[in-house]
Amino acid sequence: MSAQGPAAPDGHEGSKDKGGVKAALGGLTTRGRSFLAAGVAAAACAYLLGQADLLRVGLLLAVLPLLAVLVLYRTRYRVAASRRLAPARVPSGSEARVHLRMDNVSRMPTGLLMLQDHVPYVLGPRPRFVLDRVEAGGRREVSYRVRSDLRGRYPLGPLQLRLSDPFGMCELTRSFSAFDTLTVIPRTEALPAVRLSGEASGYGDGRQRSLALAGDDDVIPRAYRHGDDLRRVHWRSTARYGELMVRREEQPQRSRCTVLLDTRAKAYQGSGPDSAFEWAVSGAASALMHLLERGFAVRLLTDTGASVPGEGSDGFAGSTQESAASAGTMMDTLAVVDHSDGGGLSRAYDVLRGGNEGLLVAFFGDLDDEQAAMAARMRRRSGAAVAFVLDSGTWVTGGAVAGAVDESLQRLREAGWTALAVPPGVPLADLWQQAGRQYTDSPGAGTNGFTGGWS
Template sequence: MTGLRALTPRGRSFLASGVAALACAFLFGEHDLLRVAVLIIALPLLAAMVVARTRYRLSCARRLSPARVEVGSDSTVTLRLENVTRLPTGLLLIEDTLQFALGARPRFVLDRVEPRGVREIDYKVRSDLRGRFSIGPLSIRITDPFGLVELARSFTISDTLVVIPEVVALPHVRLSGEWSGGGESRTRSVAAAGDDDVAPREYRHGDDLRRVHWRSTARYGELMVRREEQQWQSRGALLLDTRKSAHRGEGPRSSFETAVSAAASIGVHLAREGLGLRLVTDLGPQHLTDDGLSHSLLDALAVVRQSPARSLDAGVGALRQGGGDGLIVAVLGALGEADARALARLRHGSVTGVAVLLDVATWQSRDGEEESYEAARTILAGAGWRIVRLPAGTSLASVWPDAARSRAQTRSYTLTGGAA
């Protein structure tokens, strides 16, 4: 019955013609017409049986290379179809399911797949928008050589392509930060001057016996081992301003997309230099998985969207509660004086603050935005923040060295005619 429901208009025409010829053969007693009627009826029925027999005899696999790409870059999708039966397939019409942002649905035709045969098909996808995009499931229409039957089959598997923001390589800039124990990026020797300076601890099950410190063992009356290395890691926070009211422009060239790309570039750059980083937006802290800091950060930024928040209070509160951040990098849109003062209070003691201020007036100017930018810049610089101005059409790499300049250096650089 499944095969009969899959008859094409041609197949139904054959079947109707055969039934009419059969009726005429009985009516007029024409034996030759009877044989022709049986042949015409049998042809679509046999085709339906053959096609229905091969319905669940195909296996499919899909591979994305790479599965994580930057905006505007290509990813190759490889489809692998295998005929797992001892019968050859008929004509296969293949169509993969894509979301609109990845382009039109790819369609292919396979003439015949031999028994146990394998076919691989490649096609490319590209997106100018960030996000997580589902690819699949694959649908196949199986037809017979005469085009009498067309049976549709849809696989269940699908894959996800992650389109991350554009990442710009940044020059090395010396940014001081606070070192805290418990990380995995660097090591510091506790015993630096000799055996007397070793900081021993009690023996724990599984410790290497070669690390036993016999002098301390004799002194304390219990087995002690050398604690020669302790893991240390510099910690920092990355604040991204996602407020819709703080950004201008639309599409991939908007100030918001520029801010997301800047946050991605800075986060990857700092992670490669061994900084333990956490991501915070105006809505609060963002969860990062354990799949490597760079990949986790980029995956989070791939799906970040503009928020309806009107202030940075939640983000500032998350930064204040986190504590222990030796470095705070804030990527900011249009900033009011209240938010600027709240951010300014985060920089104290040995904390290094870097503010990447997007000059949103260069995207779309509104009354008073130039004055608002200068006021926010003055407040942050007065609190010791290092200011990096990022106007429209300017690469972050060209202005990132400003992050190394202190307040006095920035002021001197500005007075001599440089870009601040």
């Protein structure tokens, strides 16, 4: 919610009288200009013909719009405005409502007010409202809806206040300075709970993960704080340091997952809401939300090597209490993510090669032989790996999956990936469930360092 007031004496906060009376005269409407022209013409004819009555009529016609300009120019309304978005972050294809509130903070009522909010074209038509009269200390509230099928961050505002005289001779526009931002995030799908089985130590929902979630006490004690349980007093350290010391609380370890999004421009064909790239972005968002809800510490990684949110040295999302903030950060990033200029996956590989990073879920575009080999090597740096490979050409033509995609899938599977091709129009939920079945049926299930599930 943004506040835009109280307004300056000329009708609104932050507005400046740059043009003075000249700018006010520029606010004459077609009716006002017609009256002024008719008055001047009548006065000229009266002078040439010597008609005093016609002169008086001409003066009346000419003076009326000038008086309207003067009165409107000297109007001193004090108006405060505010804007509230509900919600401020909305999935693409969904509507958000914008609430505007106008408060008359002066001691005199206003005249006719017309409101106009600046809205990007992609969100819909520019909203306009007419307020007949706002009493002293009064308030008026109006609202309108916005909707976009395209991801992005869109500015709303500034709000314009248009003053008009009762005769419609003159209109003056004042602009507020504040604006708000509507974030349109990718659409997400609810994914089914898929359980992977295995007996090796690592991550997941099995017995080993349950032990990992329990954690171990930090052996380094800390000073006693008011409210600490006396049963956690570490007497040996208390005797050593000469003050009451307690054992630290358990530090639970969380299963980790990296969601890799391939954003290379050369890996995708086509554009628009139904393109392969938009499906990949939406798929990455769905996977992130699903895994965060399942308690995973999640990291969003792109082919450029950029990691989000990067709250710690390892780049993974923080504790459970921070999951909502982490999800918002990653969804804001996906709202504006665009094609990268990079030609390869080497920078993402450099980030992943540091060791076992738990589950790896990747969304790849078109892979040539070199990039398929690079992606295959990523598998050895993670506990388990699931890849969704898009053949963007089929998304443009609607044809069958090309042989090059089959070769990439085969290479990934030989390296231990659970790899699936993504035909146009197939929901991610179906592919997610298919990936779970493929992993369970694979000969190496349970021996690749990933325990339990990614449900």
